[in-house]
Amino acid sequence: MSESSSDKEQTQPANDTNLNYWLDSWQNNKIGFHRKIISKLFQSYLIPKLTSSEQKQLCVVFPLCGKTLDMIAVLDNGHRVIGIEGSQTAINAFFNENNISYEIENDESNQCQIYKGTDRPITIYCTDFCSFNKTLPSIDYIWDRGGLVAINPLDREPYRDCLLRMMTREQTQLFLVAINYNDPDYTPPPHILSDDNVNNLFGNECSIELLEVHDETDEFNGRVGRQAIKQIEERIHLVIRKSK
Numbered sequence: 001m002s003e004s005s006s007d008k009e010q011t012q013p014a015n016d017t018n019l020n021y022w023l024d025s026w027q028n029n030k031i032g033f034h035r036k037i038i039s040k041l042f043q044s045y046l047i048p049k050l051t052s053s054e055q056k057q058l059c060v061v062f063p064l065c066g067k068t069l070d071m072i073a074v075l076d077n078g079h080r081v082i083g084i085e086g087s088q089t090a091i092n093a094f095f096n097e098n099n100i101s102y103e104i105e106n107d108e109s110n111q112c113q114i115y116k117g118t119d120r121p122i123t124i125y126c127t128d129f130c131s132f133n134k135t136l137p138s139i140d141y142i143w144d145r146g147g148l149v150a151i152n153p154l155d156r157e158p159y160r161d162c163l164l165r166m167m168t169r170e171q172t173q174l175f176l177v178a179i180n181y182n183d184p185d186y187t188p189p190p191h192i193l194s195d196d197n198v199n200n201l202f203g204n205e206c207s208i209e210l211l212e213v214h215d216e217t218d219e220f221n222g223r224v225g226r227q228a229i230k231q232i233e234e235r236i237h238l239v240i241r242k243s244k
């Protein structure tokens, strides 16, 4: 797919994908993005890292986590999960569907609710990611699938800044699953996030490596139950903050 097609995102017709759009999607159970299995890219890139770390407990952050089962894969390998998600419906569904008991704390200074697994090392912050500014422990990996591509493109810089605040220089590895398609009839979300967009957002501060391009068309249409898009691909980038 050519890069030129990717740069149309600001002119694409789009739903106003602010947080309210997503809260409505959860309320109305319009969650075609949710996978009932662990994603192939997660299997390929994160699982080997989780299984080869014999002693250290790793910490993996999931921005805009929804109720992804990729978080369960982290827990099942003995590691720690931190999620950030705006929808209480999504977070409740995650804990209940996976039989994980939890308690809720109100963090009034940061205006968020904190869901903590009582016997599994998982914390999910219920808040708007773009204004999230909690200090987190050292993060080994960030898995961003359905995150940066889900928000309104006008909010990408505050979103990027929030990711950068979590990233220890030369250490934290951000796996960013970008999306590209060329279908003028398709209305986002997800929004196209081209290689140029990724470079413009992260290139000054970070090294960026395109790891793989994955044709997602059949899975995407299968999840939403119709031929919603002609062709769509996931482009996974490894992003690491440079030293000063």
Ligand SMILES: C[S@@+](CC[C@H](N)C(=O)[O-])C[C@H]1O[C@@H](n2cnc3c(N)ncnc32)[C@H](O)[C@@H]1O
Pocket: 018, 019, 022, 023, 026, 033, 034, 035, 063, 064, 065, 066, 067, 068, 084, 085, 086, 087, 090, 127, 128, 129, 130, 145, 146, 147, 150, 151
């Ligand atoms: C496309 S879904 C992806 C969910 C998950 N990453 C996955 O792979 O299944 C986007 C998620 O982001 C959440 N979301 C959207 N905008 C948000 C925001 N500004 N702050 C926090 N969560 C947000 C939505 O509620 C939704 O669960």
